[in-house]
Amino acid sequence: MSVSVPLERQSQPVTNEFPAHEWAMVDAPEEHGLSADVRQKVDAMLEGLPTTSFMAVANGRALYTYGDVSEVSYLASTRKSILSMLMGKAVAEGKIDLNLTMADLDIDEDHGLLPIEKTATLHDLLISSSGVYHQPGSPGSNTKNIPKRGSKKPGAYFHYNNWDFNALGAAFEQLTGRNVFKAFEEDFAGPMSMQDFDPSRQRMMGYEGASRYLAYHFFLSARDMARLGLTMVRNGHWRDEQIVPADWVAESTRIHVPADKMNESEKSRIAGYSYLWWIPVVTKDTPEWEGASVAAGHFGQFILCMPALDMVFVNRRAIPDDLAIARNDGSFKEELPAVTMENFLGVADQFIKAKLGTR
Template identity: 45%
Template sequence: MSAFQPVVDALDALPTTAFLVLNRGRVVFDHGETSTPHFMASARKSILSVLYGTAVTDGTIRLDATLDELGIDDTGGLLPQERRATVRDLLTSSSGVYHPPSTVAGPEESAPPRGTQPPGTLFLYNNWDFNALGTIFERCTGRSVFTALAEDLAAPVGFEDFDPARQRLLGRPEVSEHLAHHIFLSARDLGRIGTMMLQDGRWDDRQVVPAAWTSESTSVQVNRGADVQLDYGYLWWLPRLVGRGSFMAIGNFGQYLLCVPPGLAIVHLRAVPDDIVLARTQGTPLPAPIDSVSPQQFMKVVRLMSAALRP
């Protein structure tokens, strides 16, 4: 029996669409529809962090710039205290801005009352922060997030399946002017991002993302306490149990990119039909139920893969 058979059996028991493992850029395991672009869900946020790297490094975006300085407001107006939140506060999901997001609210539904938490004091996974970061990127750089994705990542890293027309700006503009930049990528293109990040932002002989940013954005910016297994960087999750220096992108339904130094990139994708994507972003009932792959289920497959890769 192949060493990978337990991995295959575990994946076959899940609603997995694609599973891909790269070691220093070399494919060591390929399962399912790894060349088909799929909805990234919240994994998009880690990709946005990657795009921020060059703009922060060259001073186009200042991490200490406040929303007030950047002219960021929203429907009904932000509170004076909320306007003092910085770009860094948003990147660490600690803004203290609890304005309703344009996309359907998730953890924000349990947020404290507006104006009760000063910026930078409370970590609360907050889609308003992430959506506003897209607006800030576009205003400061003069380029759309999707243009930057195509020019700054897809081209230099050599995406194989990238479709610019597939990317979508979604949300409810009547709720918030900051819409969500939803990204659709294949497992093998997402794996290339992970490999590039593990190589300190380099791809072949090109520095795609500044090395200092790859280190800072995937280092602990928010220590979430002894009882929590995931710390937070700049839009990256940092799993304590996988190993020092590891980082993850996580998206609802089962979208994962786990990067384990020195060079292991593990991708899991679960296809999400477009009508369900639209329903989620518009706040309407889902047209049909959809099974998800939980972080615990994903990590079980990761452990099986780790065992299969041992000499």
């Protein structure tokens, strides 16, 4: 199963292998560097974190699993990268024009958006740079140093604000005539043969009265999240079908907001932000990170896509439904132990170094 992969984004899948309804396991883990020593070290690292499940995929097969990868739970902000994937087809078909403004779409709030805020485009929202600082309808935004409303030109200043992401969901539904969750079921869950997807678990959640636009929250398992990651790694392919347009995969995972233009505090391994994806740092000494992207959600929900290695990594810190739902109506204040981006990438590093050691 060992495959030599050029360290660049592939125009076609590196292998033809995709999981059927069940994931196949890698036949010879040692060919990917997964020795007993590496496995023991990874086990120990994960046991020291509040991780509830973890999955590593190599060449379309499960290389390593930890915990119950079938457990379905709240994705938090990982939902945003999924919306980015869904938008690709609609953009390619001309149903979504990223130059449309909030005024064009008649997107407004009960107390009104400011004239300058109404000039924000869908592109501005995709890169979290709308300049709209209206209170969002769900938690999870950067609540520090929020600019004064009307003080920033749309597209010019990055501020991680759920208003942008929630309004994008509303715009998707308006322009495509499709419910976000139904689109996911038809475009992804069905074609990818997701094992644990339950349409009844997906839901809109948020604060009452804060905004017209609530959050479209997904509840998925680690092994189904890995299917999403594999699609991105394979340049939008799933078997013989182009699930996400290849041009969109490239455009949605290139840096649109470099790290030095971001006002985030934790970005030591992040080079920038794209269309709802975080982009890791690549150096001349780490070409294996070329084309990589990360979907990240609060408490420790992650998907790392590494096309140069044909690998995917997923981490879950499962949040019970009752706590997830309470958090999103504003009544859940307690912060649970979380897995950070640095924690997650540190575990993934063990597999990456082991893989590179086999070359």
